[in-house]
Amino acid sequence: xxxxxxxxxxxxxxxxxxxxxxxxxxxxxxxxxxxxxxxxxxxxxxxxxxxxxxxxxxxxxxxxxxxxxxxxxxxxxxxxxxxxxxxxxxxxxxxxxxxxxxxxxxxxxxxxxxxxxxxxxxxxxxxxxxxxxxxxxxxxxxxxxxxxxxxxxxxxxxxxxxxxxxxxxxxxxxxxxxxxxxxxxxxxxxxxxxxxxxxxxxxxxxxxxxxxxxxxxxxxxxxxxxxxxxxxxxxxxxxxxxxxxxxxxxxxxxxxxxxxxxxxxxxxxxxxxxxxxxxxxxxxxxxxxxxxxxxxxxxxxxxxxxxxxxxxxxxxxxxxxxxxxxxxxxxxxxxxxxxxxxxxxxxxxxxxxxxxxxxxxxxxxxxxxxxxxxxxxxxxxxxxxxxxxxxxxxxxxxxxxxxxxxxx
Amino acid sequence: xxxxxxxxxxxxxxxxxxxxxxxxxxxxxxxxxxxxxxxxxxxxxxxxxxxxxxxxxxxxxxxxxxxxxxxxxxxxxxxxxxxxxxxxxxxxxxxxxxxxxxxxxxxxxxxxxxxxxxxxxxxxxxxxxxxxxxxxxxxxxxxxxxxxxxxxxxxxxxxxxxxxxxxxxxxxxxxxxxxxxxxxxxxxxxxxxxxxxxxxxxxxxxxxxxxxxxxxxxxxxxxxxxxxxxxxxxxxxxxxxxxxxxxxxxxxxxxxxxxxxxxxxxxxxxxxxxxxxxxxxxxxxxxxxxxxxxxxxxxxxxxxxxxxxxxxxxxxxxxxxxxxxxxxxxxxxxxxxxxxxxxxxxxxxxxxxxxxxxxxxxxxxxxxxxxxxxxxxxxxxxxxxxxxxxxxxxxxxxxxxxxxxxxx
Numbered sequence: 001x002x003x004x005x006x007x008x009x010x011x012x013x014x015x016x017x018x019x020x021x022x023x024x025x026x027x028x029x030x031x032x033x034x035x036x037x038x039x040x041x042x043x044x045x046x047x048x049x050x051x052x053x054x055x056x057x058x059x060x061x062x063x064x065x066x067x068x069x070x071x072x073x074x075x076x077x078x079x080x081x082x083x084x085x086x087x088x089x090x091x092x093x094x095x096x097x098x099x100x101x102x103x104x105x106x107x108x109x110x111x112x113x114x115x116x117x118x119x120x121x122x123x124x125x126x127x128x129x130x131x132x133x134x135x136x137x138x139x140x141x142x143x144x145x146x147x148x149x150x151x152x153x154x155x156x157x158x159x160x161x162x163x164x165x166x167x168x169x170x171x172x173x174x175x176x177x178x179x180x181x182x183x184x185x186x187x188x189x190x191x192x193x194x195x196x197x198x199x200x201x202x203x204x205x206x207x208x209x210x211x212x213x214x215x216x217x218x219x220x221x222x223x224x225x226x227x228x229x230x231x232x233x234x235x236x237x238x239x240x241x242x243x244x245x246x247x248x249x250x251x252x253x254x255x256x257x258x259x260x261x262x263x264x265x266x267x268x269x270x271x272x273x274x275x276x277x278x279x280x281x282x283x284x285x286x287x288x289x290x291x292x293x294x295x296x297x298x299x300x301x302x303x304x305x306x307x308x309x310x311x312x313x314x315x316x317x318x319x320x321x322x323x324x325x326x327x328x329x330x331x332x333x334x335x336x337x338x339x340x341x342x343x344x345x346x347x348x349x350x351x352x353x354x355x356x357x358x359x360x361x362x363x364x365x366x367x368x369x370x371x372x373x374x375x376x377x378x379x380x381x382x383x384x385x386x387x388x389x390x391x392x393x394x395x396x397x398x399x400x401x402x403x404x405x406x407x408x
Numbered sequence: 409x410x411x412x413x414x415x416x417x418x419x420x421x422x423x424x425x426x427x428x429x430x431x432x433x434x435x436x437x438x439x440x441x442x443x444x445x446x447x448x449x450x451x452x453x454x455x456x457x458x459x460x461x462x463x464x465x466x467x468x469x470x471x472x473x474x475x476x477x478x479x480x481x482x483x484x485x486x487x488x489x490x491x492x493x494x495x496x497x498x499x500x501x502x503x504x505x506x507x508x509x510x511x512x513x514x515x516x517x518x519x520x521x522x523x524x525x526x527x528x529x530x531x532x533x534x535x536x537x538x539x540x541x542x543x544x545x546x547x548x549x550x551x552x553x554x555x556x557x558x559x560x561x562x563x564x565x566x567x568x569x570x571x572x573x574x575x576x577x578x579x580x581x582x583x584x585x586x587x588x589x590x591x592x593x594x595x596x597x598x599x600x601x602x603x604x605x606x607x608x609x610x611x612x613x614x615x616x617x618x619x620x621x622x623x624x625x626x627x628x629x630x631x632x633x634x635x636x637x638x639x640x641x642x643x644x645x646x647x648x649x650x651x652x653x654x655x656x657x658x659x660x661x662x663x664x665x666x667x668x669x670x671x672x673x674x675x676x677x678x679x680x681x682x683x684x685x686x687x688x689x690x691x692x693x694x695x696x697x698x699x700x701x702x703x704x705x706x707x708x709x710x711x712x713x714x715x716x717x718x719x720x721x722x723x724x725x726x727x728x729x730x731x732x733x734x735x736x737x738x739x740x741x742x743x744x745x746x747x748x749x750x751x752x753x754x755x756x757x758x759x760x761x762x763x764x765x766x767x768x769x770x771x772x773x774x775x776x777x778x779x780x781x782x783x784x785x786x787x788x789x790x791x792x793x794x795x796x797x798x799x800x801x802x803x804x805x806x807x808x809x810x811x812x813x814x815x816x
Contacts, residue, residue: 053484058491062491066487068504069487083470
C-alpha cells in the first residue's frame, strides 16, 4: 500500500470524456490497493475564459476578486471528477482550497502556500476515499480565496504530497517524461528514467517545459519523489528524485536550450568602483531578472563593456531603465540582440569531473559556432550563441556527451 | 440613509455589458447615500451548462458534488460585479456563501437557510462598502457548499434583508411589477403599486411567475418589504408589504390563472369511513401535491366520486399510485383531464365582504363557462374550468371586479 498524489492538467481534464479517462486511471491505482489524492486543474479553456472576463471587466481588476472568479474553474473540475469516480464505484469527494484548508499568504493572484491542514483529508484517505483536490487555490488570512499563480496546480500537488508524506507525486502532462534533449531536434533523444531535483531545476528553468521550477524546488525541499508522465499513454515516465536514489550517475544528463533571452551590451562604460551596482541596482528595482553577466575591459583600458541577458519580454523595459540611467552612468551606447539561444549542459556528475566544459567548447568550435557569453554553476555550463545555430549546436552537444547511445 | 438589498437574476447579469448596467444602477443607489447589498445569480446559461455537466457525468450524481460544481456560477458573477463596481469608483467586495457565512441545513441541492451571520458584512456596509453576495448558495454543517434549490437567489436576498434588517429588498427581474392579471391576456391590466404578502403568495403559487412562493413566505415571516421591478426599465415596481401598509384596500387585487394542474376523478368509490385517507394517504407518501378536492355522493347513494387536482407533471405518477390501490380501495374507474385551468380571484379585502364569490360565479355563467371544482381560502376563490375558456374567463373576471378601470 502506497499513498500517491496525482495531478492532472487542463488538457488532461479538457472535457467529460477526458475526465472519465482520468477517473479510470485513478481507479486502477485505487484497485491496486493504494491511497490516492488527485489534484485537478480547470478544464482547458475555462481559465482563459474567466481571466478574459476579469480583464474585460476592468484592466486594473482587484486581485482578490480575480481569485474568486478564476478559482471557480478548478472547483468545477473537482466536483465533476468526484461524480465520475463515484459513478465508477470509487468512493471519492471533492475538496476546495478553503475546505482543507490550504493556508496561503495574502498575495492574491500569486500566493504562496504556508501550510496544509491535512487532518480531515488524511482521515478520509485512510478510510479508502479518494480526495479530489481543486488545484491552484488556497485560503488567504483574509478568509478569501487565493490563487497560486503560474504552475499553481503543480505546486498544490507537490505541497499536498509533502503534507501527506506521500510515497510519490505523479504529474500527468502531455509529454511522457523528461528527455536528454528536445526530441523534435534530436530524434534519438532518450527518455530519462531518473533525474535529480537539481538537474530538473536546471532543465525546467532552461526551457524543458515539463515542470515548473517552483514545484521542483518545493519537491526538493521536502524530498517529494516526483514522477512526470503522460496522461494519454500508459507508459512509465521520468522520476525526479534525490541524488542518493541515482546509483550510476551519468556525467551529463541532458542538453537544454532556451530562446527566451535577449542579450544587451552596454559599451564604453567609464570603469570605476561601483559601476556594476549602478547598472544592475536599478534593473533589480525594476524586477528585471538578469541572468548571464560578463564584463570586459575596453580597448583603451579606461572603459569597460558590460554584457548580460534578460528575458526577451523584458527587453523594452530594460532599455527604458538604461536610458534613464544616462545622467548617472557614463556610457557610449547600448546594443541589444534578441537573436540568441542559451545552450546548457546539465548533470550532477560534472561536479566530480573535469573536462566537461572543454568538451562543450570543442564541440561547438568544431562546428564553427562562436560562444558569446559563458556562465557556469556546479551542475551546468551555459553558453550564449547565435540562435541560427540552435539545432546544429544541440545535436553536436548531444553526440559529444554520448547521449545518442542507448542507456547502459 | 436606507439599507437596501438588491437582487439581480440570470438575464440581468447575462453578459458583461448587462453586469455593467447592474453596477450603474447600484452606483446610483450608493450615490444617493444608501447602504447596498447586492445578491446575484449566475450569468444566464451558466447554471444550465454546469447542471448538464453534472447530469452527463452521472445521472445519479452526488448532490454535494453537484452543489460544488453549480455554485461556481454565482461565484463568478459576484467577483465580476465587484470588479466593475470598483472600476466605477464604488467600494465593493464579493462574498461567497461560506465566507459570510450563510448557514444552511445539510439538504444538498435544496438546502434551507438556518442563519446568516452578518456581523462582518454589516461592518463593511457601515463603512460604505457594497456587499456583492453570491446567491443560491450556503454552507452546510458538513463544511461543504449547499445550494438552495429553485428560486434560491430570491431566497438569499430576502433572508439577507431580514438578517440585515434592511429597509427594503428589491427583486429585479424581466417584468416591471405585479399586474392585476396577465397583460398578454388583458392589455388593460394595471400594474399594482402595492400588494400584500398574502395576496402575492396566492398570485405566486397560482401562476404569476414573478416571485417564488418560498421567498414571499420568508419575506412575510420576517416583515421584509419587497419590491419587484424591472432591471431593464427605470420605473417604479410593485411593493409587497404587510396589510397595515395598504390604506385603501381593493376588494379584489388580481386575477390569476394556472394551467399546470390536471384533474382526476375516481368514480364509483364504495363510500365508507376512512376512504379519503385510503386514497390521499398513499398520494402524500408519494410526495404528490394534491390541491383542490371535491367529493360527491354517487347516484346510487352507496358510492362516491372523488375529484382532485395534482400538478400535470405528477399525473403519470399519480395514476400509477391509484392503480396500485386497486386491491385496497374499491372503485369503478379513473378519468384524468389535463385540459383544465385554475382561475383565482385574490384580494385581502374579500375577508370583510360578502358577494365576491357570487360575482365570480355569475360572471362565468354569463359567458356559459361551466365550473368543475371550487375551492376557497380567506383571501381567494379558485375555480377549475375547461382550459379552452382561459382568456375569455380571465377577461370576464377582470371586468366584473372593476379592474379594467384606472386605479383611484
